[in-house]
Amino acid sequence: MKEVMMGDVAVARGVKLARVEVIAAYPITPQTIIVEELSEICGRGELKARFIKVESEHSALACCMGASMAGARTFTASASQGLLLMHEMLHWSAGARTPIVMANVNRAIAPPWNLWSDQTDSLSQRDTSWIQLYCENNQEVIDTVIQAYRIAETVYLPVMVVLDAFILSHTSEVVAVPEQEDVDRYLPPFKAALTLDTNDPRAFGSISGPIEYQKLKMARHEDMMGAVEVARRADIEFGEIFGRKYGIAERYRCEDAELILLTSGALGGTAKIAVDALRESGAAVGALRVRLFRPFPADDIADAIGGAPKVAVIDRNLSVGAGGIFAQELKAALYDRERRPAVFGFTGGYGGGDFTPEVVEKIARRALEMDKPDSPTLWEAIP
Amino acid sequence: MPEIRLHGRGGQGAALASRLLAEAAFIEGRHAQSFPAFGLERRGAPVTAYTRIQDTPILNHSKIYAPDAAVVLDATLLKLANVAEGLKPGGLVVINTDKGPGELGLPSGLRVAAVNAGAIAAERGLGSRLAPIVNTAILGAFAAVSGAVSLESVLEAIRRNVAFRTEDNAAACERAAIEVETALL
Structure with a gap:
């Protein structure tokens, strides 16, 4: 069914369709509508997700990382200064191989203070091991959020879905909303390969020597390089079900x-x-x-x-x-x-x-x- | 390919009006885009919002500089903003005023439609008598004189999207469509 919606609303609707289980996000212009919309969707009981209110973006991503390691499908969203405050956790969550999906609304970084579109916030996270996808319109935004989970949960790396401040976030456009049953077919429930389990305690992220560290980082690099094919396939298979595809370029x-x-x-x-x-x-x-x-x-x-x-x-x-x-x-x-x-x-x-x-x-x-x-x-x- | 610019003051509902116009076009099976002027909005300050309507998918994500029509929710804005700026030759200005279309000092060559949307909205209890919410009324006048979208589509857009005093908003919209007075300057 088609509806007229803003880019921020398209993000939230994509998250709902992906049946996300844990959401933790801190509002910041121009991403705020995503958080408000998801809060209302959860409040109405349309999405059975745990919505965690946090005191900062750093904590938002830390919550997602913990929830993801426990096996939950997770989501967060940010922009500009908020994304910068997350920076340390971007490295942590990718290193932990947690398939978190985040929406980032591209907004300029201060000073001087400015709310409008500028890709420098997300692009300056390019070395954090996050996959990044940039959207042209609100149809692509809702579709890419759904594709992002498919990609993230295949390669075990987090994915950032990026949209321009106001030009997409606050612009209303006609969007074909995917049917839930089609999304369920495309995106089965997340079954994590490894999860934290208090009955079977394991350590994560403890100190390791140079060889272990290099091996882990190189493995992450190789999996990231493989994500080109994963993203291509995720888009093609999306097209087979929904009749829309975008390519990776x-x-x-x-x-x-x-x-x-x-x-x-x-x-x-x-x-x-x-x-x-x-x-x-x-x-x-x-x-x-x-x-x-x-x-x-x-x-x-x-x-x-x-x-x-x-x-x-x-x-x-x-x-x-x-x-x-x-x-x-x-x-x-x-x-x-x-x-x-x-x-x-x-x-x-x-x-x-x-x-x-x-x-x-x-x-x-x-x-x-x-x-x-x-x-x-x-x-x-x-x- | 109508492109419409709406002028209002923060709180009058110009941004919602631009969305309702997009909804009305969508109801007609067309493509539409609506966006606010991305400013630092606050109550009472001048705001602008835009709607782009076309029959094919909209690829353009830039702002609107040469609109086909300007919709003015508050006549006091005439002193603060050039509502005719960039309007295409023969462009349309729809304005909420208790004056006639020829009494507003707008430049010649424009089509001006005047409607007392404030009185119509106040009569229906939309907002207060001093600060009526005129967005739905002025859309009725716009639909009637522009032909960009039909009055029926605007009424349907109001019924689908305005949860508060829906029928009063629809009635104000219809009333303004009847009362609007047009002149070619």
Whole structure:
């Protein structure tokens, strides 16, 4: 059944459909509606979950980690400063191999204080061993929350589902709500391989020497690399049941492109409009939206770029001192390949700048005019 | 592809009105998107909200700069905001006022629809006489003069989504659709 709903509500409805058993979250704008909605869903008895009120985001994730280790399907949500306060627990929960799912609403980090969209909060967690998926619209948000549990519980790594502040979180759109029986078929109850059991006590996380530590971390890395295939399969199988799939890197009119615009999040849709206009004017431009950021699907992205001589990355984030983060990841992924296009690293729009189709077109034209980027980081100031 | 901008004051229900418009379009089987102006809203301060309606899936997630229509919930905003900003040529302004459409000082070339939504809402006990909640009434006037969505769809959207004094809201909406007065400036 279709309904009109905000992105935050789509997250909560996805959590309900996934039959999550333990929720612990601390409200922060623009994620607050997720927490309120889930609280009401639980309060009405529509979801038999334990809703744990916590005093901080750090505790929220600690609760999820404990509950997950006891065998429960768990959920939390945060944004910006809240996610940063969780940082230590992000490493802990991934190291403990707990398949927690979190929604993060991308919001700028202070100072100065700013509530609007900026991917730097989630992208600066890229080394915490969390899988990350970025959504284009609210339909994809509800579907990705459900897919996230499938991925997390297959590879035993936590998954972050990421949506833009306000652009998705507070924007109402038409969403087809999956049927519960279909979700149950896609996502059977979580049966943890190992659980904490007071009748059979075990230790976790005690001190270990260099070799043990390296072995565990390398195993985590290999499982994370394997998550590319797991995420791909989870999406394909989702498509077989629900008739919608997204891919892990979505191509749009990339055939014979002279320039490919690489985007993520809600910007992906706006870029498609710009590509249509550019193609109309005779410019061979395509778009590639990266949905799975960690693990970075390097082969899929290189394959989508094909022989295109130029790629313009549009980063709604900035790693100060290094540049846009998707641009860095792309350059690293292409270095060992035979076909290495010129990569134009555009950055802008963080803290609420509005990427209109016209702004995206302007970026594309700047890249088309240059043979090579005249700077590693090209700033496009956007009101 | 109608794009609509709504001007109100925090607490008057402009954000809900933009959602109800999206709901009305959805009831008609169309695609719709509604979003607030992402500001730091507080009661009484000027707020804007937006609705985008089209027959195909909406890919655009940027703001609206050249709307087809502006819906103004509070005539005192005319002193604070340029409600005609960016409006397409021949664009529509629907405004809650006790004045006629030609008496508001709006620029020529616009279609202006005036309705005393405040009096209509107050008569139905929506909000207080001094601070009536006019969002459902003004949507009736908008539906009647814009053709962007039908009055029936707006009434259905109200019945599905407004839990408080539902029938008073629906009646105010219908009343405003009748009372609205339009002029081409």
